[in-house]
Amino acid sequence: MTRLSVLGANAKLADRMAAVPGHDVKSITADAVEVEGAAEVLDRVLGHDDGRADLVVLGDELALDFALNVAQTIDRTMPGTGLVLVAHPDTDVALRAMRAGVREIIEPSVGDDELAAVLYRASQTVAPAAAAEASAAMAHDGHVIVVGSPKGGVGKSTIATNLAVSLAQQRPMDVVLVDLDAQFGDVATLLDLEPSNSVSDAIDSIAASDSVLLKTFLTPHSSGLLILAGAPSPADGDRIRADDARDLIRLLSTLFPVVVVDTAAGMAGATLGALEAADELVLVTTMEVTSLRAVAKEIEVLDQLGLAKSSRHLVLNLTGRKSGLSTRDVEASVGMSVSTTLLQTEEALLAANQGQPLVLHKKPGPMAKALIALAGRLIPVGAAPTSGRRKQARLKKTRGGGRA
Ligand SMILES: Nc1ncnc2c1ncn2[C@@H]1O[C@H](COP(=O)(O)OP(=O)(O)O)[C@@H](O)[C@H]1O
Ligand SMILES: [Mg+2]
Structure with missing residues (x-):
């Protein structure tokens, strides 16, 4: 199970992520993020009940600058956390996102198969330590x-x-x-x-x-x-x-x-x-x-x-x-x-x-x-x-x- 935190994604997309098999999903709406402020939200995001999230999705309802700030903070404080940004990708966005530590960008309209593939890839590649740990725990x-x-x-x-x-x-x-x-x-x-x-x-x-x-x-x-x-x-x-x-x-x-x-x-x-x-x-x-x-x-x-x-x-x-x-x-x-x-x-x-x-x-x-x-x-x-x-x-x- 990959622990996935979805932050400020539109409700439909958040539901679709929750339906992807193999992920334990916690979702926080963009409104809640704004009310609580970034620091509190980060505490919540990274403090999944049984430890920190393996994967964080920064949703399409967050302002881009805010989303990239959060990405950068997570990348610095919790290296090894997989970061996925939901945005309409163009070269400028892609470059800034990569600099902030984001590894995968998906469009809000991403298909279910592609969505599952991106989440799977992100959970495997971006956190080699966590993935290796999970592999070892899973050795059968x-x-x-x-x-x-x-x-x-x-x-x-x-x-x-x-x-x-x-x-x-x-x-x-x-x-x-x-x-x-x-x-x-x-x-x-x-x-x-x-x-x-x-x-x-x-x-x-x-x-x-x-x-x-x-x-x-x-x-x-x-x-x-x-x-x-x-x-x-x-x-x-x-x-x-x-x-x-x-x-x-x-x-x-x-x-x-x-x-x-x-x-x-x-x-x-x-x-x-x-x-x-x-x-x-x-x-x-x-x-x-x-x-x-x-x-x-x-x-x-x-x-x-x-x-x-x-x-x-x-x-x-x-x-x-x-x-x-x-x-x-x-x-x-x-x-x-x-x-x-x-x-x-x-x-x-x-x-x-x-x-x-x-x-x-x-x-x-x-x-x-x-x-x-x-x-x-x-x-x-x-x-x-x-x-x-x-x-x-x-x-x-x-x-x-x-x-x-
Ligand atoms: N019980 C079945 N009834 C009807 N068509 C079948 C049945 N089993 C397989 N087929 C069809 O037979 C063809 C060959 O099947 P396939 O599974 O590709 O065989 P193989 O992998 O052994 O080459 C395919 O078109 C498949 O849809
Ligand atoms: Mg065959």
Whole structure:
């Protein structure tokens, strides 16, 4: 939780900030600020009940000079506090704001996604000490759920996205969805997000073992989910080696209780790294014989490599069409039982095209309900994240010590 003080923002904007997940918001109106005077207000702002604010927003209803004065005072007396100014930005304002210690400027009409992104960025970058403290306090032996399949177009991204959103609704800002599909990474599109950073930036930051920087590459979604978007081009994606992908996921799992990974078809490159890091593997297939054979083959290889042995879940997607096969046939040919069956539905396509995941629909249909239930079986609601020591130790070992 980031402690956020909003000072003199218009009521609508203050309400919208209060709705951004992961923030504990205290709001003071511009009138109250004027009546109390700057010094008293500062005492209140910086004296959040449980300590000072991590982040202060200077609202659009404060006079600019006053807002910048307050910014400067906070910057001097409480360095490390994130400062965000709400103003119509022009070069002059931007320059004066930067001099006063402001790191982010947003317009009063900023969209919800951008608002969440700015608050998230400001809380991560501007207060490295506080952010590092928060990271340490949050160190978990996070649970890694990898969604994979030997085939493309079987619903991996759809399933990964819906599972992650469903889990994030239970635990806002505690769930990260990583898009590791180098060729067809489309998690951001499925969530209608336009991320500025991707998994490629993140790989560079793990090389520098910089977990604070890594967090700034995540893009928040209005559901409370954080995403690490796919590589900007297939060439960038192909450069991600299995080891890098594995280390990235393990590092994320020490920072967040739940990491969901969407992968490319097959078992090569980054996907192999994801499989190595998996605590739970969700294998997706359709009712087609070619897909079933490929899944059986993948399971054979996973067994040989000793990967995700005790925790595989088979999802049968795009069912309902005539296939001449029953669920029993599927189970016999793959050698494991089906944990979830998803019908082919028009809703899925519509949801994808609108960037609105099925599980967020006001009246969830059968597919959304099945995915919410699967999410609940993977990580039961209310399951407490455990300590990160075990995983941290493992990470140090795999990275040759000291780099975690
Ligand atoms: N149960 C379903 N019913 C209808 N369409 C679906 C279903 N699951 C996935 N789709 C659609 O199938 C296409 C491929 O799904 P996607 O999740 O991108 O697969 P993958 O990631 O395995 O390539 C997308 O257009 C998606 O909307
Ligand atoms: Mg995909």
